[in-house]
Amino acid sequence: MYYTFYKYQGTGNDFVMIDNRxxxxxxxxxxxxxKLCDRxxxxxxxxxxxxxNDDSTDFRMxxxxSDGNESSMCGNGGRCLVAFxxxxxxxxAETTFIATDGLHYATINEEGIVSLQMKDVDEVQEHENHVFLNTGSPHHVQMVEDLHIFDVRNQGAKIRFSDLYGQAGSNVNFVSQTDENKFALRTYERGVEDETLSCGTGATAVAIAMKATGKTNSSIIELQVEGGTLEVSFTEKNGIYSHVFLxxxxxxxxEGKIEV
Structure with a gap:
């Protein structure tokens, strides 16, 4: 049995794409x-x-x-699927599609830049040392020093599997501020159970968390991830973040074919 596949990456976050219409x-x-995701x-x-195929939109995501389990929304994956x-x-040049967290709108230009509308965020939980919010997937956001040498894999796993988030767990983002509206982040992703070079819902969560906690006054935020640069923009009113774009x-x- 052979499967035709297409490989895409968004700021180093890589995906196997299959046309399953x-x-x-x-x-x-x-x-x-x-097995297909195994490196x-x-x-x-x-x-x-x-x-x-989807009856009411252009397609379904x-x-x-990589552990084989169907999961919550993936921002970079959604952007790559638009390109696919x-x-x-x-x-x-534009599309609407349905994902596990609902309807998404996106645009793509000739240079392959995809702007993907994420779900609105109406709750940002601020704690003493971290922020928690859901941007289509759950995210723990925590400021740290010396991000470039921080032990993301072990510290991320410790938080992901802690009693704080129970059996479902959470993605974990470690952040440092580099300028007024610029932040660097590294993300431990549940399901991958390791650090990834980029996480779209994580970048979105960090941008909103930094605005919510007063680290920036900007509504257009640049995120430096291990695999490149992402931009997150949004509108905030009364603690509700809408028109969120990654x-x-x-x-x-x-592309290729693989025998299984």
Whole structure:
């Protein structure tokens, strides 16, 4: 059995894309998804995304973490899927699609820059040493010093599996401020169970958290992730963050066939 796949990356966050409009892919086969994402025995990726037909939008996004389990929204994955839909000829410069957290609108230009509208955020939980919020996926946001040498993998895992977030866990972002409206972050992603080079919902969460805690007054924030640069913009009124957009490059890497 062969599967045709397409590899994409958004600021180093990489994904296996499969056109599943004919529903040929066995969606409940977690072992297969895990194998395809394996960097030694498969294609290698942080996640796998199926593009499927949807009656009311241009397409449906079905996202799996590299552990093989279907997961919550992935911002960089959504941006890459928009680029994939454009490559397939499904869309041109703008689109609407459905994901696990609801409806999304996005635009893509000729340079492959995708601006993806994320869900509104109406609750930001501020604690003594961290902030928690949900941007389509749950995110713990914590300021640290010496981010470049911080032990993201071990400290992230400790928080992700702590009693603070129970069995479901949370993604964990460690942040340092580099300018008035610029922040650097490194993210430990649940489901991948390691640091990734970028996390779109994480960058979105950090931007909103920095605004909510007064670290910046800007509503357009630049995020330096390990794999590049993302921009998050939003409108804030009475603690509600709307018109939230995640913007950055989404790049086609290669396509191929794999026997399973």
């Amino acid at each position: 004919d529903l040929h892919f066995p969606k409940n086969d977690t072992k297969l998804v895990k 030694r025995f498969g294609i290698g990726a942080d996640g796998l995304i199926l593009l499927e 079905v996202y799996y973490n 839909a454009k490559q397939l000829g499904i869309i041109d 913007k950055g490059q989404a790049t086609f890497v290669f």
